[in-house]
Amino acid sequence: MDDAAPRLAALAETLWGAALPVRIRAWDGSEAGPPSGPVLVFGHRRALRRMLWKPGELGLARAWVAGELTVEGDLFELLDRVAGLLWERGPRDPAAPAGAGGPVALLRDPRRRAAVRELIGLARPWPAPAAPPEEAARRGGPRHTxxxxxxxxxxxxxxxxxxxxxxxxxxxxxxxxxxxxxxxxxxxxxxxxxxxxxxxxxxxxxxxxxxxxxxxxxxxxxxxxxxxxxxxxxxxxxxxxxxxxxxxxxxxxxxxxxxxxxxxxxxxxxxxxxxxxxxxxxxxxxxxxxxxxxxxxxxxxxxxxxxxxxxxxxxxxxxxxxxxxxxxxxxxxxxxxxxxxxxxxxxxxxxxxxxxxxxxxxxxxxxxxxxxxxxxxxxxxxxxxxxxxxxxxxxxxxxxxxxxxxxxxxxxxxxxxxxxxxxxxxxxxxxxxxxxx
CATH class of the missing domain: 3.40.50.150 (Vaccinia Virus protein VP39)
Incomplete structure (x- = not known):
């Protein structure tokens, strides 16, 4: 059944407290979200796994670098639409102070706990996906020597x-x-x-x-x-x-x-x-x-x-x-x-x-x-x-x-x-x- 995108959209709304600002297309071909504007394409379920293992910018970036997450349409418009989710707000307890996001805050809310469990089931996140190694910097020793x-x-x-x-x-x-x-x-x-x-x-x-x-x-x-x-x-x-x-x-x-x-x-x-x-x-x-x-x-x-x-x-x-x-x-x-x-x-x-x-x-x-x-x-x-x-x-x-x-x-x-x-x-x-x- 082609329903990954509608499920993702519903889970995102539960976690963030707002509807997805962009249209998404999932790996099974399903779509959900606003009918116009750029489309965020999850080309592989692994993109979602990366976002679960590294919530925030890094998980999204790894999926992008690996080519598992792409954009159809204006990249600037898509980033502008999701900026509020990435930089100005996040999945957090509405009763918690601003900035008190992250997994601990999510677990306080039964609805969000259930959404996280469903998201894990949808992503099938194990084993953890390796980061695209050819693009990450190799470092060792103290910083700024x-x-x-x-x-x-x-x-x-x-x-x-x-x-x-x-x-x-x-x-x-x-x-x-x-x-x-x-x-x-x-x-x-x-x-x-x-x-x-x-x-x-x-x-x-x-x-x-x-x-x-x-x-x-x-x-x-x-x-x-x-x-x-x-x-x-x-x-x-x-x-x-x-x-x-x-x-x-x-x-x-x-x-x-x-x-x-x-x-x-x-x-x-x-x-x-x-x-x-x-x-x-x-x-x-x-x-x-x-x-x-x-x-x-x-x-x-x-x-x-x-x-x-x-x-x-x-x-x-x-x-x-x-x-x-x-x-x-x-x-x-x-x-x-x-x-x-x-x-x-x-x-x-x-x-x-x-x-x-x-x-x-x-x-x-x-x-x-x-x-x-x-x-x-x-x-x-x-x-x-x-x-x-x-x-x-x-x-x-x-x-x-x-x-x-x-x-x-x-x-x-x-x-x-x-x-x-x-x-x-x-x-x-x-x-x-x-x-x-």
């Missing part, structure tokens, strides 16, 4: 330069762009690179340290457009090779040096300016003060730091840092997001004077949507260059992240900080936001 950080960066960035070229476009910039109405992704990334250089007040001959230089785009722009002498560092061997090739092709080897080096090993300061664009998310709570102090020590007095970093909205009575299980397992191993206030506080404690904060949340949503569109257009080639699972990981995380920025769960901020000089001269214009433009 130099060796483990190298392995984490390699997992994410050494996917293949050709794969990233399809996603990012010719700019090869893997961070939030700076959009103008009607502009293209290339325009927006060029404008972001220039904004960073102007905030750092780069002049010909200035020494710039670009921490987490990626494929070299900012280093090239700073040398080409501003005459800066740039040292770019990355832990990714593939990124460094690509960046060095670009430097040689543009004839900028006298101005740009690319190193495979940990920021903790840089010894050749002082620098006039330091840029850290989309790198600090990898530093971690335990190492962040060391990171800030290291950069502070590498700057000359009155030198500037531009720290461009993803943030998350804080919640009451929680720790400053949070690790997302899906992102940690499949995307950015050991990545940690902090609220903006935590980041600013750590920079100040390291000795910096924070002079400006610019929030670019909407800009990152636009950037991610552009990357998703590029990945979808080049899907067959992206799968060929990596694997079906890895391509699905990137599609899901970029689409979900775009909605996170749009809904305000995530933010991204450029923090301009100065190393104080004797006498307090920060060499900044009175009207700071002109940025010399």
């Amino acid at each position: 130099k060796g483990r950080d190298r392995a984490a960066v390699s997992h994410h960035y050494d996917v293949g330069n050709d794969f990233y070229r399809h996603v990012l476009g010719p700019s090869m910039v893997y961070s939030c762009a700076y959009w103008s109405p009607g502009g293209t992704l290339e325009d927006a990334q060029r404008d972001k690179l220039d904004l960073v250089c102007r905030k750092l007040a780069l002049n010909p001959g200035d020494r710039l340290l670009d921490v987490g230089c990626g494929w070299g785009s900012l280093a090239l722009h700073a040398a080409r457009a501003y005459g800066a002498r740039v040292t770019g560092i990355t832990l990714s061997v593939e990124q460094a090779a690509y960046a060095r090739k670009r430097v040689a092709e543009e004839g900028l080897a006298d101005l740009v040096e690319i190193r495979v080096q940990d920021y903790r090993d840089v010894q050749d300061g002082p620098y006039d300016a330091i840029s850290s664009i989309g790198m600090a998310e990898h530093v971690g709570a335990d190492r962040y003060r060391e990171y800030a102090r290291t950069l502070h020590a590498l700057l000359r007095p009155a030198g500037r730091l531009l720290n461009h970093q993803i943030a998350r909205r804080p919640e009451p009575d929680e720790e400053a840092y949070r690790i997302n299980p899906f992102i940690d397992a499949y995307v950015f191993p050991d990545g940690e997001l902090s609220p903006l206030g935590t980041t600013v506080g750590e920079l100040e404690r390291a000795g910096f004077e924070v002079r400006d904060v610019e929030a670019l949340r909407e800009h990152y949503a636009l950037t991610l949507r552009a990357w998703v569109a590029r990945l979808e257009r080049a899907w067959d080639e992206a799968v060929r260059l990596t694997s079906p699972g890895r391509a699905r990981v990137w599609l899901l995380y970029m689409a979900a992240s775009a909605l996170g920025f749009e809904h305000g769960r995530l933010g991204v901020n450029q923090v301009l900080a100065v190393k104080p000089a004797p006498g307090g001269d920060a060499a900044l214009p009175l009207r700071l936001r002109t940025w010399g433009a």
Whole structure:
């Protein structure tokens, strides 16, 4: 009898206290839910097993990575519709305080206990399904040691330069762009690179340290457009090779040096300016003060730091840092997001004077949507260059992240900080936001 989808829909309503916001199709061909909009397809009963063994984002993600859970229609619309179930509410005791979800809360309610038993019978969850192993990061040892950080960066960035070229476009910039109405992704990334250089007040001959230089785009722009002498560092061997090739092709080897080096090993300061664009998310709570102090020590007095970093909205009575299980397992191993206030506080404690904060949340949503569109257009080639699972990981995380920025769960901020000089001269214009433009 083809009734798996109606049973799932009824059980979900019992557990969540609300009707399913999307249509679902089960492994037996049955369907249930709203008649229009995207369809969440359970291609195999194993997808439901994964959700039972790992409730929340990780179970869903594993089913997605394995290809057992797919979407027909608009992925953004589907994620937007289920966002309330994944991030804003969950199966919990209605009489319990907000956030008191999970299996213990479910067992307090007889109706929910019965629904869980029926769900287990429908999923037939034993034995536990193994996670898609080829896509999960392999790690060992203490978090944020130099060796483990190298392995984490390699997992994410050494996917293949050709794969990233399809996603990012010719700019090869893997961070939030700076959009103008009607502009293209290339325009927006060029404008972001220039904004960073102007905030750092780069002049010909200035020494710039670009921490987490990626494929070299900012280093090239700073040398080409501003005459800066740039040292770019990355832990990714593939990124460094690509960046060095670009430097040689543009004839900028006298101005740009690319190193495979940990920021903790840089010894050749002082620098006039330091840029850290989309790198600090990898530093971690335990190492962040060391990171800030290291950069502070590498700057000359009155030198500037531009720290461009993803943030998350804080919640009451929680720790400053949070690790997302899906992102940690499949995307950015050991990545940690902090609220903006935590980041600013750590920079100040390291000795910096924070002079400006610019929030670019909407800009990152636009950037991610552009990357998703590029990945979808080049899907067959992206799968060929990596694997079906890895391509699905990137599609899901970029689409979900775009909605996170749009809904305000995530933010991204450029923090301009100065190393104080004797006498307090920060060499900044009175009207700071002109940025010399």
